[in-house]
Amino acid sequence: MSPSRPAAVIVLAAGEGTRMKSRKVPKVLHELCGRSMVGHVLAAARDLKPQRLIAVVGHDRDKVIAHLAEVEPDALPVTQAEQNGTGHAVRMVLEAVGAIEGTVLVLNGDAPLLRGDVLHELLATHEREGNAATILTADVPDPTGYGRMIRAGDGSVSAIVEEKDASADERAITEINIGMYAFDGGLLGAALGKVTTDNVKGEEYLTDVVTILRDSGHRVGGALDRRWTGPLGVNDRVQLAEARRLMNDRVLETHMRAGVTIVDPGSTWIDVQVTLEADALIKPGTQLHGTTHIAAGAEVGPGCTLTDTAVGEDAVVVNAVCDGAEIGPEVSVGPYAYLRPGTKLGRKAKAGTYVEMKNAVVGAGSKVPHLSYVGDAEIGEGSNIGAACVFVNYDGVEKRKSVVGDHVKVGSDNMLVAPVNIGDGAYTAAGSVITNDVPPGAMAVARSRQRNVEGWVERRRAGTPSAEAARRAQEQQSERGD
Ligand code: UD1
Numbered sequence: 001m002s003p004s005r006p007a008a009v010i011v012l013a014a015g016e017g018t019r020m021k022s023r024k025v026p027k028v029l030h031e032l033c034g035r036s037m038v039g040h041v042l043a044a045a046r047d048l049k050p051q052r053l054i055a056v057v058g059h060d061r062d063k064v065i066a067h068l069a070e071v072e073p074d075a076l077p078v079t080q081a082e083q084n085g086t087g088h089a090v091r092m093v094l095e096a097v098g099a100i101e102g103t104v105l106v107l108n109g110d111a112p113l114l115r116g117d118v119l120h121e122l123l124a125t126h127e128r129e130g131n132a133a134t135i136l137t138a139d140v141p142d143p144t145g146y147g148r149m150i151r152a153g154d155g156s157v158s159a160i161v162e163e164k165d166a167s168a169d170e171r172a173i174t175e176i177n178i179g180m181y182a183f184d185g186g187l188l189g190a191a192l193g194k195v196t197t198d199n200v201k202g203e204e205y206l207t208d209v210v211t212i213l214r215d216s217g218h219r220v221g222g223a224l225d226r227r228w229t230g231p232l233g234v235n236d237r238v239q240l241a242e243a244r245r246l247m248n249d250r251v252l253e254t255h256m257r258a259g260v261t262i263v264d265p266g267s268t269w270i271d272v273q274v275t276l277e278a279d280a281l282i283k284p285g286t287q288l289h290g291t292t293h294i295a296a297g298a299e300v301g302p303g304c305t306l307t308d309t310a311v312g313e314d315a316v317v318v319n320a321v322c323d324g325a326e327i328g329p330e331v332s333v334g335p336y337a338y339l340r341p342g343t344k345l346g347r348k349a350k351a352g353t354y355v356e357m358k359n360a361v362v363g364a365g366s367k368v369p370h371l372s373y374v375g376d377a378e379i380g381e382g383s384n385i386g387a388a389c390v391f392v393n394y395d396g397v398e399k400r401k402s403v404v405g406d407h408v409k410v411g412s413d414n415m416l417v418a419p420v421n422i423g424d425g426a427y428t429a430a431g432s433v434i435t436n437d438v439p440p441g442a443m444a445v446a447r448s449r450q451r452n453v454e455g456w457v458e459r460r461r462a463g464t465p466s467a468e469a470a471r472r473a474q475e476q477q478s479e480r481g482d
């Protein structure tokens with residue numbers, strides 16, 4: 001039997017997290033693999049399809065509330081104005097929303113490695129054993145800092161003792177409280193009313209609910225999670241990095257099992273929302289962020305950072321930074337290209353070496369191979385932009401657009417001063433500064449004519465190696481008689 005939907009999931013995200021030493025970013029908003037810590041916990045919670053999703057906010061709450069509205073608008077923020085402990089946090093929720101009947105899950109907001117399937121198991125154990133409360137636990141080599149699980153003879157849980165309040169014997173226990181709980185909502189409410197602040201930290205501990213429930217004759221169970229590795233709660237930036245590495249490993253493993261080649265998992269970072277098709281190939285030193293999508297047969301890397309970018313089938317992207325770009329099938333990007341938002345490259349197009357593009361739509365088969373800036377532009381199909389061209393899109397006040405037609409050949413080192421249109425099939429001469437429209441099929445030459453001042457070097461730079469070289473060349477010419 002699959003467990004039912006919980007009545008509510010409450011995520012605790014009000015704590016200050018002093019050990020993060022974070023002035024700008026609230027603890028639970030620190031990011032790993034493209035999501036905040038609390039975002040990961042909420043995503044796992046959402047997997048259970050709870051009837052209500054509640055987040056307790058307190059420290060730096062304006063930022064946390066704004067973040068929740070953005071990433072998890074269904075989550076109801078409840079304020080805990082003063083952080084008087086995890087038990088106090090849950091009590092504030094029940095005061096704000098009223099008693100909750102049915103199963104209530106409470107989750108620490110600082111455990112990003114939490115997975116939805118682990119919560120399903122917690123819920124299943126809770127219902128199977130008919131517990132008043134079920135605690136998710138882990139057996140760890142170093143239990144320092146965690147609440148220790150005290151088990152009764154029958155295997156049920158009789159207490160959770162916080163590290164600071166534990167005796168030496170209790171500290172030796174290696175089964176610890178992960179900070180994820182399932183409760184009977186009605187019993188939880190009653191028990192929270194009895195929690196005191198009679199402990200070393202002077203806080204209302206949620207963990208004290210265990211003993212209170214036991215003392216009134218209810219059963220508390222423990223669900224041991226044997227698969228959890230890495231920090232259970234992230235309290236400082238060392239643990240944050242550890243958790244990030246583990247989560248990244250998880251993400252990469254999933255993709256590799258699904259048919260993606262990742263040449264060097266150690267130097268590859270992929271956010272949780274990135275999607276890759278089987279037979280994509282990711283080379284070393286690559287980071288894929290946001291909603292990036294890589295199609296089958298595409299090769300990305302080495303050294304690429306792609307954010308919210310779509311890479312089409314069989315495209316090749318090398319040493320590139322791309323943000324909000326659409327790279328079509330069989331396109332070639334880089335080495336050393338920078339594609340900014342609004343860049344769209346059609347099938348078999350090219351953005352080559354030292355090329356920057358922004359808000360540029362490049363048609364199928366068109367190429368910008370070398371050293372160019374293409375901003376606010378539309379380029380048709382089969383056109384070629386010579387080396388070192390600049391789409392001059394900014395007059396210091398406004399951005400303007402240029403349009404290049406199909407099968408156009410823009411010569412090397414051109415300035416296309418926007419707004420300007422270059423008609424289909426037109427050519428422009430190397431070194432041109434194009435300020436006026438070019439009709440279809442025309443050749444535009446927009447540069448001054450060359451003038452050679454004969455003998456200038458020998459007259460004005462007499463005695464230099466250049467003058468000497470010029471003299472030798474002229475001698476040889478006259479000997480040959482030409
Ligand atoms: C808590 C548990 C401990 C467990 C550990 C797992 C208690 C008393 N202890 O300890 O048994 O082993 O988690 O990581 O619960 N929070 C609030 N309001 C508060 C205090 C905390 O919302 O007033 C939130 C924090 O933001 C955090 C979570 O609750 O997300 C846990 O709080 P924290 O102070 O980190 O608890 P620990 O000391 O780690």
Ligand code: CA
Pocket residue numbers: 108110233234235
């Ligand atoms: Ca913690």
